[in-house]
Amino acid sequence: MRIRNLQAVFKDLDTDDIEADESQNEEASAELIQVLDDRSLSLIIRDAKNDGRKALTILRNHYRPTGKPRVITPYTQLTSLVKSKQESITDYIIRAETAASCLRDARELISCSLR
Known part of the structure; x- marks a missing residue:
């Protein structure tokens, strides 16, 4: 996306302040579709056609480890x-930090005591 100067399309996805125009959003969607595998493509093809921002949001939500099976391992x-x-x-320490960051990414509470 950086090579095509489309990084502004995905900047701050969680906010409503969108700097990129719609033509850039469609171009970002076309670039994104070219590099996706079949499973990821099937996730976005119906709901986010020609919408790069929405496609990336769908992919982030799907692949972010938030389900209980994905949390149990770390x-x-x-x-x-x-x-x-x-x-x-x-x-x-790196092993501990890796497991802890997986839990933080899944929005799990990590306390000092494991009672």
Whole structure:
């Protein structure tokens, strides 16, 4: 999108302040469709035809890990985290941060105590 100077179309999707005009939105949709797999394309083809902003919003909502099955794995990883003897402290912290960021992306509450 940057090469075609269309990044303004997707800027601040969550706000109503839209800088891009409709022709750019349609062009962004055409560019997006070219790189999608069949499953992603089927998600957007009916509801977001020629609407790049809406297409990206649909894809974000579908692939964002918010369902319980998608949350259980990082939660389990975080709660059963154990540093191995040959693992560096940096690698251990990175594993913890990765699991925690997955939970934050899923809008799950992470508390200090796991009671």
